[in-house]
Amino acid sequence: MNPLLIQFLAEGREFLQSISEKLLTLENDPNDSASMNELFRLVHTLKGNSGLFDFPEMSRVLHAAEDVMDVARAGQVTFSRALADQLLEAMDFVSGLLDDIDAAASDQLPSTHQHATEAARLGAALRGLMTQSLTTVAAAASEPVSAAELPVENSAPAEWVVAISEAVRMELYRRLDAGETLYRLIYQPEEDCFFKGEDPFFQVIQLPEVHWRQVTAREDWSPLAELDAYRCILRFELILSADAADLAEHFRYVPDQIEIFPLTAAMLVVPTGRAQAEPMATDFVRAAQTALASADYVALAQATRTLLELSAPDLWIASALRWLLLLLDLPQAANDGLQLLLAEIGKHLVSQLPSAPLFAKSGVKSPLLPSGKEEKPSVEKGGLGGFISSDTLWSAQVVLEAQREILTLPNHPPWLSGQLKAVAASLTGVCISLGREAELITLQQALETALTEAAPQALLTWLDQQTLPPTEPLPQFVPALSVVKSASSAPATPAAPNEPVAFNRRAEDHPSSSPTIKVEQVKIDRLMNLIGEMVVAKNALPYLAGRAENVFGVRELSREIKSQYSVINRIAEEMQDAIMQVRLLPVSFVFQRFPRLVRDLAHRLGKEVRLVMEGETTEADKNIIEALADPLMHIVRNSLDHGLETPELRRAAGKPSEGRLTIQARQESDRVLIEISDDGRGIDPMVIRHKAYEKGVIDEATLERLTDQEAINLVFAAGFSTAEQITDVSGRGVGMDVVRDAITRVNGTIELRSQVGQGTRITLSLPLSMAVTNVMIIASAGQRFGVPMDAVVETVRVSRCAIHTIKRRLTTVLRERLVPLVSLNELLALDTLQRTNSDDEFAVLVVRIEGEYLGIIVDDCRETVDIILKPLAGFLGAVNGYAGSALLGDGSVLLVLNPRELL
Amino acid sequence: MPFEAKKTTLIAGELLTIEDAESLLEWLLKHPRGQLDLTACTHLHAANLQVLLAARPKIAAWPQHAPLATWLHTALN
Numbered sequence: 001m002n003p004l005l006i007q008f009l010a011e012g013r014e015f016l017q018s019i020s021e022k023l024l025t026l027e028n029d030p031n032d033s034a035s036m037n038e039l040f041r042l043v044h045t046l047k048g049n050s051g052l053f054d055f056p057e058m059s060r061v062l063h064a065a066e067d068v069m070d071v072a073r074a075g076q077v078t079f080s081r082a083l084a085d086q087l088l089e090a091m092d093f094v095s096g097l098l099d100d101i102d103a104a105a106s107d108q109l110p111s112t113h114q115h116a117t118e119a120a121r122l123g124a125a126l127r128g129l130m131t132q133s134l135t136t137v138a139a140a141a142s143e144p145v146s147a148a149e150l151p152v153e154n155s156a157p158a159e160w161v162v163a164i165s166e167a168v169r170m171e172l173y174r175r176l177d178a179g180e181t182l183y184r185l186i187y188q189p190e191e192d193c194f195f196k197g198e199d200p201f202f203q204v205i206q207l208p209e210v211h212w213r214q215v216t217a218r219e220d221w222s223p224l225a226e227l228d229a230y231r232c233i234l235r236f237e238l239i240l241s242a243d244a245a246d247l248a249e250h251f252r253y254v255p256d257q258i259e260i261f262p263l264t265a266a267m268l269v270v271p272t273g274r275a276q277a278e279p280m281a282t283d284f285v286r287a288a289q290t291a292l293a294s295a296d297y298v299a300l301a302q303a304t305r306t307l308l309e310l311s312a313p314d315l316w317i318a319s320a321l322r323w324l325l326l327l328l329d330l331p332q333a334a335n336d337g338l339q340l341l342l343a344e345i346g347k348h349l350v351s352q353l354p355s356a357p358l359f360a361k362s363g364v365k366s367p368l369l370p371s372g373k374e375e376k377p378s379v380e381k382g383g384l385g386g387f388i389s390s391d392t393l394w395s396a397q398v399v400l401e402a403q404r405e406i407l408t409l410p411n412h413p414p415w416l417s418g419q420l421k422a423v424a425a426s427l428t429g430v431c432i433s434l435g436r437e438a439e440l441i442t443l444q445q446a447l448e449t450a451l452t453e454a455a456p457q458a459l460l461t462w463l464d465q466q467t468l469p470p471t472e473p474l475p476q477f478v479p480a481l482s483v484v485k486s487a488s489s490a491p492a493t494p495a496a497p498n499e500p501v502a503f504n505r506r507a508e509d510h511p512s513s514s515p516t517i518k519v520e521q522v523k524i525d526r527l528m529n530l531i532g533e534m535v536v537a538k539n540a541l542p543y544l545a546g547r548a549e550n551v552f553g554v555r556e557l558s559r560e561i562k563s564q565y566s567v568i569n570r571i572a573e574e575m576q577d578a579i580m581q582v583r584l585l586p587v588s589f590v591f592q593r594f595p596r597l598v599r600d601l602a603h604r605l606g607k608e609v610r611l612v613m614e615g616e617t618t619e620a621d622k623n624i625i626e627a628l629a630d631p632l633m634h635i636v637r638n639s640l641d642h643g644l645e646t647p648e649l650r651r652a653a654g655k656p657s658e659g660r661l662t663i664q665a666r667q668e669s670d671r672v673l674i675e676i677s678d679d680g681r682g683i684d685p686m687v688i689r690h691k692a693y694e695k696g697v698i699d700e701a702t703l704e705r706l707t708d709q710e711a712i713n714l715v716f717a718a719g720f721s722t723a724e725q726i727t728d729v730s731g732r733g734v735g736m737d738v739v740r741d742a743i744t745r746v747n748g749t750i751e752l753r754s755q756v757g758q759g760t761r762i763t764l765s766l767p768l769s770m771a772v773t774n775v776m777i778i779a780s781a782g783q784r785f786g787v788p789m790d791a792v793v794e795t796v797r798v799s800r801c802a803i804h805t806i807k808r809r810l811t812t813v814l815r816e817r818l819v820p821l822v823s824l825n826e827l828l829a830l831d832t833l834q835r836t837n838s839d840d841e842f843a844v845l846v847v848r849i850e851g852e853y854l855g856i857i858v859d860d861c862r863e864t865v866d867i868i869l870k871p872l873a874g875f876l877g878a879v880n881g882y883a884g885s886a887l888l889g890d891g892s893v894l895l896v897l898n899p900r901e902l903l
Numbered sequence: 904m905p906f907e908a909k910k911t912t913l914i915a916g917e918l919l920t921i922e923d924a925e926s927l928l929e930w931l932l933k934h935p936r937g938q939l940d941l942t943a944c945t946h947l948h949a950a951n952l953q954v955l956l957a958a959r960p961k962i963a964a965w966p967q968h969a970p971l972a973t974w975l976h977t978a979l980n
Contacts, residue, residue, distance in 0.1 A: 189949070194921055194948075194949070194950055199921070199948050199949050200949045201946075201947070201948065201949035201952050201974075202946060202948070202949070204974075205946070205970055205971065205974055213973075213974060213977050214977060214978075215952070215956065215974070215977060215978035217953075217956060217957075221956065221957035222957075224928070224931065224932055224957060224958050225932060227928060227953075227954065227957050227958075229924040229925060229927075229928050229950045229951075229953055229954050230921075230924070230950055232949060232950070232953065233953070234949060234952065234953060234956075
């Protein structure tokens with residue numbers, strides 16, 4: 001995935017978070033214009049960023065949201081719950097898209113078009129919120145255009161059809177006949193599309209299988225000096241074979257700027273050409289209709305061919321006849337198609353003028369002619385022209401072009417011989433009228449060659465020799481010429497744009513830059529690892545000093561090493577501290593999601609809740625904070641679902657109808673305390689007792705013996721749920737035990753206090769940082785182990801005679817308390833007895849596990865050290881009883897025990 | 904620099920971006936009879952196309968890139 005996208009995803013989530021925060025703020029105080037502006041800025045920026053990537057659905061929804069915000073900001077729409085709901089839903093949609101994109105995680109940007117319908121719906125819903133007095137921009141649905149929905153052109157020959165040359169139309173007709181689907185696409189990019197980073201031309205040029213194309217302007221071009229190149233008035237029109245869905249996908253950013261029409265064969269059959277009386281045509285129509293009625297297609301084709309040979313190829317009638325032949329030629333051609341065409345020929349004959357002047361400059365340019373050649377008649381003079389009026393020359397040019405066009409028609413119809421003859425006849429006419437009779441002999445020869453070869457090549461060659469100027473000036477020649485012409489003109493240097501283009505960016509686009517940088521966690525972790533190694537390496541120095549003194553007997557060197565060590569030690573410790581600081585995150589990282597959660601849940605449960613959060617700036621290690629997220633979420637849900645009552649119940653109990661949920665964070669020495677309290681109904685110990693008994697969590701004896709507090713703590717037992725009904729909010733019995741486990745995993749504790757009718761308070765206590773662990777080193781069976789200091793209560797020496805065996809378990813009395821004893825060698829299945837010191841006393845490490853004291857007999861207790869604990873990885877990861885391992889200063893590995901797991 | 908100006912001929916580079924439309928327009932204003940050599944060009948932004956359509960300069964050489972050449976031929980003829 002490219003770095004830009006990664007950054008977008010990260011920032012996008014932050015934006016979404018801020019957006020929902022602002023929405024909630026605004027819901028409480030709709031007149032907070034500062035928040036409103038900030039919200040608009042956030043939505044606007046997010047939309048802008050999303051535009052960098054290929055996610056039109058996201059941009060569309062955000063765009064709609066931005067519009068709504070813009071209107072709301074201007075005060076034209078009041079900020080309401082409905083508006084907030086709609087915006088939140090839109091943001092959830094965007095968030096979902098972000099997740100999808102993140103999940104794809106490939107080099108290719110995932111396509112999000114499957115969400116197009118949803119995006120359109122959200123967009124429409126958002127825009128629906130804008131009042132009707134405002135210009136509602138049509139939320140263009142981007143569903144693929146199905147053929148049924150496509151507007152069908154009426155049968156009258158449209159202008160666009162005539163604009164397509166006959167040859168191309170015939171080709172299209174054949175394709176349609178062969179079963180291809182063709183579409184006519186009109187793409188009119190909006191005027192300010194360039195400012196949105198669109199390139200309509202690129203969009204269009206990317207389309208495959210374009211059979212016909214046209215680029216025009218929607219309005220007349222203004223004089224060049226006044227031309228605004230950045231106001232797009234282009235209009236693209238093309239005919240292509242494609243799938244309607246693919247087209248919709250291709251233009252999914254601009255669905256409102258394209259029109260797609262399916263092409264039907266009937267649309268294309270429009271004869272074009274010069275109108276001229278054709279005496280034989282009337283007879284032909286009559287004969288053709290008879291032939292058609294008797295389905296004598298062969299006769300019809302024969303008659304058509306005959307007439308075609310006799311007609312000048314650029315005549316309307318010739319064009320009609322060619323169509324007729326094509327229709328006859330193609331098996332699927334419908335009978336009524338032929339009939340229609342014949343009827344049209346008939347109509348044409350009646351309507352046309354008796355005699356159109358030959359070679360006259362007709363008002364309508366013959367579409368058979370490629371335009372743009374008109375300016376070049378002068379070049380002609382070297383070829384065919386003598387001293388002839390330019391009008392005649394132009395006409396000759398037209399005729400010659402037409403002949404060329406006919407000769408270059410890609411396929412050779414069965415009436416080729418007639419066609420060739422007709423062309424030759426036309427050319428003869430031209431030669432005579434231009435007074436170039438001398439050419440007639442070569443023309444005749446060319447015609448004969450062409451006829452024998454059954455290919456128009458010879459005639460074309462003749463035409464080339466005779467007449468036409470090169471269609472393009474030779475590039476290498478022209479510059480040379482212009483050098484002479486404009487030798488005095490100033491050297492041409494394209495001037496730099498004299499003023500910057502005014503992009504309509506708004507001032508709000510520049511978020512206040514903060515002096516912070518974002519760093520990936522991996523990098524910090526690497527720093528952590530490095531400093532860990534540094535500490536270990538540093539700790540090797542005292543050993544070295546010891547060796548220098550004891551082994552090599554150089555006292556002086558030993559002292560110097562020690563003084564160097566103290567310097568390095570200080571720096572390393574500061575460095576370690578600094579890196580720890582970097583890893584600290586404020587608890588607001590977790591807290592920030594609660595306003596939305598509480599709001600949504602309260603709405604759903606029909607409760608009124610006021611959420612109070614305190615101490616959000618309290619900091620703790622990132623891992624701790626992250627581990628906190630889910631348990632906290634769970635606790636808050638529980639409070640809302642089970643703790644707080646509905647407004648009616650609360651009023652009946654004499655409490656304000658609005659419940660209060662407080663989340664507090666504070667630091668106490670090296671621990672972070674988080675308190676979640678509510679003023680709800682509290683937990684009734686009696687109910688808990690009975691539930692627990694019913695579910696078999698406790699037996700009858702325990703039921704009687706439990707104190708109220710102990711009973712309340714039963715909610716932490718696995719599989720315990722008090723809710724009468726399982727709701728979608730909570731109450732599936734995988735509740736507080738999961739919470740407790742999650743908290744213990746990061747060496748935290750959880751405490752629950754509750755008063756019936758008064759509320760519940762849950763206190764979480766967590767270490768500030770998990771990175772450095774203080775462990776006590778103990779020795780047993782000749783090995784060293786570490787035990788986390790959190791668990792250690794005290795270390796004592798117990799003489800062998802003070803140890804008693806009760807129920808086959810070793811116990812001793814310590815400070816008037818009975819403490820069970822276990823031997824570490826036994827726990828680790830080491831086959832040696834614990835050693836005592838010279839006074840026959842055992843070293844006992846008293847640990848506290850879940851409020852119970854336990855003595856672990858070891859061989860010796862040594863010093864405590866700060867270590868960087870690394871969890872056991874790989875195969876060792878599955879081994880129970882160890883919290884992890886750490887490197888000691890002398891390079892040896894210390895295994896750190898986990899007393900809880902060990903037992 | 905996407906252009907190379909040679910007296911009355913502007914030789915376009917491989918890609919004419921949206922910013923180049925401005926330069927193109929100015930050059931054409933200065934050289935009303937200037938010609939364009941598009942041989943190397945493989946794509947030009949639609950804004951450039953607009954300028955070409957409006958100014959209709961003489962194209963001394965069409966692009967070698969076939970799709971672009973086809974389109975330009977249709978657009979400018």
